[in-house]
Amino acid sequence: MIDRMFAKPRLPYVGRMDRHDDAAWLIWSNKWGCWYRPDSCGYTTDIAEAGLYSKDEAAEHYDGPQTPRKFRDTEPFPLSAARRHIDLCERDIEQAYAAAKAAVGRLRRALHPSQIQTQEIHA
Helix, strand or coil, X not given: CHHHHCCCCCCCCCCHHHHCCCXXXXXXXXXXXEXXXXXXXXXXXXXXXXXXXXXXXXXXXXXXXXXXXXXXXXXXXXXXXXXXXXXXHHHHHHHHHHHHHHHHHHHHHHCCHHHCCCCCCCC
């Protein structure tokens, strides 16, 4: 769950720039594992602090499909992919919260006085 929050979105690399017409893009640094800040001034793991770039600016960070994955220093992501990524993070958090709340409910029921049988305590 938490891992997804600090990772890049999953989106096919090949043809990315052609398939998406978003006006706003984000740039991911594969080298540092985080987002470019506005005006390429540093990096951040917080997507809310990431810079927004035009498609032309983002294209400068797209090495093309011929570049092997291990040599891609940066990757552009359309804003729509980032929004979808955030939606998936929110879903993960909601599912984790529901599971944790259910576990607490099971503990409360198991520890309710009506469920506990009195046992002799040996000193």
